[in-house]
Amino acid sequence: MTKGSSILQRVLVNHFYKVNAGLFIFGFFVLFGLPFSPLAFHLSIITGIIQSPVFLASVMVTWLLYNFKCIDYILHQLADPRQSFLFCLNSLSFKKLYLYMVYVQALVYLPVILYALAIVWLALAKQQYWCAIAVLLFNVIVVSLTALIYIVSIQKKNLFKARFALPTFNINISKPLFIIPLLFLWHDRKQMLFVTKIFSLLILFGFIKLYVPDRYDIRPLQLLLLITAASHSAIVFHIRAFEEEFLSFTKNLPITIISRFMRMSIMYTLLLLPEFLFVFKGLNVHFVIADYPQILLMGIALLCMFHVVLLTDKTDMEQLIRVVFAIIAACFFILLYDPGLLLPAAIMLLAFVLYNSYYYSYEKKYR
């Protein structure tokens, strides 16, 4: 490994897997954590992909979506002032620079490459050559074209960014402190926000439409709320990182700890507003209006709790995901006993106690 590729791997690739650890752990859980043989499951999926062009096309669309995520991340990193030293790569020959970028893309795209290789291997074994060629060609084109996009970005031409940037707008009204992290999501983490919201609303929609309870019970909806809250853990992580980097000056403002906690709660209420409104579709079937406060409190309390976890020494995504799983597992078992409003109230109280203890004593650890 040359010095250049080693630096690119450390600066661009390793950080990519670190910040997306939640997504990969979740993906791994979905793909390999099922209660039946993973090998048989994946063999049947790959056989389906080989036999059905529609299935293959939808898999390719999924790969493309993942690649958009890779592109978005790498372009953000290349545009970051802290990575401006990478501009020196422009002194390399085009061929060498291109190979470096292919290397970067191949590493961030590795999960797709590995799965694609498994499909190619099985397609060849089943003598479905057209499928093997299609999968190979598709991924070679994706990797080679994406590497070119990175080169354009390194050369600071910014063609793609300028053409495909999503619209942004600035509302010229007074912005309260609790709204600033949400504006950060809107400006800098659009893709993550949309993907999380789509996932979260889809599972809510699926649950409300497909599950018809025999008798009234709030618990299934509460369990679903746990998944909804867990799916927001990556967003909470980014909000906390933003707060630490750009809003540390607010610690010098004369705001009481209760007021700070209230502002955080309002922020997470606004973040979960689409879910809180959407859940009304299940009114009188999955819950009655008297139970609505505990649904609200449960969602807000869990996100506040995840946020507070990041004020302790659990400061990276991997650690957060572990704690989130532990919290969700504990809540799952407690919910079975139907604790009502007690559980969300207890989580909220615990979150406040921890917030009070750790907010001012928190200090970023440089590893």
Added chain:
Amino acid sequence: MLEFNNIQKYYGSYLAIKVPLLSITNGIWWMKGENGSGKTTFLKMIAGLHPFTGDIILENKFSIKKHRKHFVRLVNYAEAEPLYPSFLTAKDLVELYCETNCGDLQQAEDLLKQLHVYDAYHQRLGSYSSGMIKKVSLVLAFIGHPKIILLDEPLITIDAKAVDTICRIINDKYKEGTSFIITSHQTLHKDQLQFSGTLIAENKTIYTTGI
């Protein structure tokens, strides 16, 4: 005015600063020290941005540990290299500081005009140069009714004309009863700022000397 009792600041297991006892009276203090001597850490501790053991008492009344809200209301701070969300405007920050520090919006806007950044008041900070952001951060430090203002390298990145303006504002504020602790590697003329004394950061501690 500022009393330091048994201050210890660790980064992990590394002792960065130890101040057993220190008293800083009212005045304009020039804080000196080599890079990495702990000047910024010291200022951030007073501003409430860094946790530490021990206590800091302001005006024999307010402890940073026990009366945090009152303490930070009277202590304003401007960072050496301020970082703000790029999508906010100077107006957003000024309004936030005026709201929390009970500051005068008109006065803050006047300061921005004096520093020639008011034209960009409604623009996003992402479009500002580093000097403009520095000027905004300095204006924010003057908002409210602070008893002490901590300025970490206030004169870097800003133009020569703005240096004179900042010095004039500091002198005016001092006459109104506000004290200052200023770190600066630049030597200032006596006609720019009249320092009351010097704070030295060396050997992991802070002490005062005459000017």
